[in-house]
Amino acid sequence: MNDDPFKPAWWLRNPHLQTIWPVVLRKSIKNLDLERERFELPDGDFVDLDWLGKNESGPLVLILHGLEGSIDSHYAKGMMRAVRQNGFRGLFMHFRGCSGEANRLARAYHSGDTNDLAFLVHYLMSRESNLHLSVIGYSLGGNILLKWLGETGSKNPIKSAIAISVPFELNKAANRIQHGFSRFYQWYFLKCLRDNLSRKWEVIDSSRPDISISYLSTVKTMREFDDKLTAPLHGFSGAEEYYDISSSRQYLRLIQVPTLIVHAKDDPFMTEDCIPNHAELSPKIILELTESGGHVGFVSGKFPWKPEYWLEKRIPRFLSLHV
Secondary structure, eight states: OOOOOOOTTTOOOOOOHHHHHHHHOOOOOOOOEEEEEEETTTTTEEEEEEESTTTOOOOEEEOOOTTTTTSSSSSSHHHHHHHHHOOEEEEEEEEOOSSOOOOSSSSOTTHHHHHHHHHHHHHHHHHSSSSEEEEETTTTTHHHHHHHHHHHGOOOOOEEEEESSSSSHHHHHHTTSSSGGGHHHHHHHHHHHHHHHTTTTTHHHHHHHSOOGGGGTTTTTHHHHHIIIIIITTTTTSHHHHHHHOOSSSGGOOSOEEEEEETTTOOOOOOOOGGGGGGGGGEEEEEEESSTTTTTTTTEETTTTTTEEHHHHHHHHHHHOOO
């Protein structure tokens, strides 16, 4: 039972304001002593990691970002600082191509790709005997985390997990983002994806002649992007197969790790029917639904000049229960 439920800031009761305000107006967090490490993957590609307390001992929290996120995402450094202040080491994993440098292969990352996460966790567990590891996933990263937890069941080695603003059903999320003001988010994501792919078009052109970069100038929706680019780059026949296989909702009943899921009913990235009911959840899952909060927003506080980021209190409390 959470004794400190989320209460939205009075000036941010609209879900879009909750979503956009921290992205645009949150002050950058400085003086974090981050240490970057390049982690080589078995297929010849890499992901970049940012550490807090790499060479120390103690429990570790791994953080996974959302679509086109990075350590500079509005929630990333704040959560790294919060876990550090609560006695944990922090580790931020950039998905392929998200650290500011294009990845080597034509493929990138997607909502259902659990292999890179699994490989990194295996490496961490082999490097530190008796490692106490927890994982936090935001949005796309939360979907990957929940899917991986379900795939591994009782064999999963981590101690606890937290998933925030997860698009449990990718098909429905792709539909929702095509309507109303949510089209703004679709426009923004497509811009980021186009920019990233344009920077590595030579890799795609030379290694995957079946995929044309010319699609970038024609796609208007995330569904089209996933159908023409994400799916073929990652071995799916199209967007429908990609969404069906990659959605995390079908894996929730299989999770055997203590898991907290935080989700706002007014999340503008999806409709309420995306939210799983309690009959679909493993007994290991706590689902905290809030009436408001937007998408990875959850901004509270009495004054606009002194906002409070509720997740940075809620998540460390849950982590501390499973040390």
